[in-house]
């Protein structure tokens with residue numbers, strides 16, 4: 001399918017000081033769209049100036065939440081070229097998400113070429129300061145104008161781009177985590193293993209409670225036993241304990257993070273043992289109380305490697321690694337971001353270059 005391109009005639013000003021970029025509030029000049037209906041399949045692929053959408057208020061996405069999304073980044077290399085990190089993995093995960101919600105499937109290769117085209121066009125928006133990048137947000141949603149509950153017939157796919165700095169505000173400053181014991185985010189058989197908007201809506205109440213108490217993020221326990229550590233709001237979680245790294249295994253209610261997968265590979269290639277297994281909150285509490293949690297960090301596209309400085313659970317509070325980043329998290333951050341920014345070689349084939357415009 002051809003992608004038609006309409007360039008903006010009134011480019012927006014770029015952020016004045018890219019060092020002050022937060023996360024996801026500034027957008028570039030263009031967006032990609034395409035539409036789906038049962039007769040034509042995906043059609044009308046187009047890149048157009050970014051503008052508000054016009055969608056019927058009866059569209060099912062507003063009422064029943066049929067939406068899936070992805071998040072990945074493009075990075076500026078020291079030689080001035082731009083590259084993306086593992087975009088195929090994101091597109092394959094988005095297909096899995098679409099299947100779970102029964103949104104129309106799509107060609108991952110075509111979506112990859114659409115992302116490359118869009119980033120190529122808005123290449124000047126990739127921030128030129130260390131640790132900032134261009135966040136790519138593809139999303140697909142149901143556009144059926146129908147308040148009945150039916151299978152999905154019409155959908156739209158959009159890609160928007162946002163120059164971003166640090167997600168949690170403080171770069172590598174350790175974050176404070178509240179372990180949630182009341183609400184649950186996901187259960188096996190539900191949607192926890194995919195990236196759909198509804199998962200994040202279900203997380204809002206606990207996240208708001210945590211924020212009010214001064215915590216940065218919620219750590220979720222499994223929805224059945226309320227016992228096993230799952231993941232943090234927007235990132236997977238890893239612990240350095242007993243000379244190895246331990247991370248919750250993918251049970252079906254945890255998002256299979258692409259950063260998680262990359263970290264596991266990098267750690268193993270550094271000779272570090274990584275255990276993917278069930279970790280109960282009691283085990284974690286005991287290890288924290290005994291000073292056996294040497295480091296803890298979250299990992300995700302937006303969060304990169306985010307050291308964890310403290311955990312709170314019910315009436316217990318524990319500090320990790322004196323609230324400063326530990327050596328393993330720092331080393332992992334350096335290797336991962338080294339590959340992402342093209343300062344280290346990529347022996348894994350994770351990088352996709354974006355052509356110069």
Ligand code: PLP
Pocket residue numbers: 071231232233234235236255256257258259260299300301302
């Ligand atoms: N878990 C959740 C709930 C997330 O939203 C994210 C972010 O995408 C992650 C984990 C990390 O996934 P990834 O590394 O693919 O960004």
Ligand code: COI
Pocket residue numbers: 070071072233234235300301302303
């Ligand atoms: C990402 O890391 O890409 C995410 O989607 C997390 C998001 C909730 C900010």
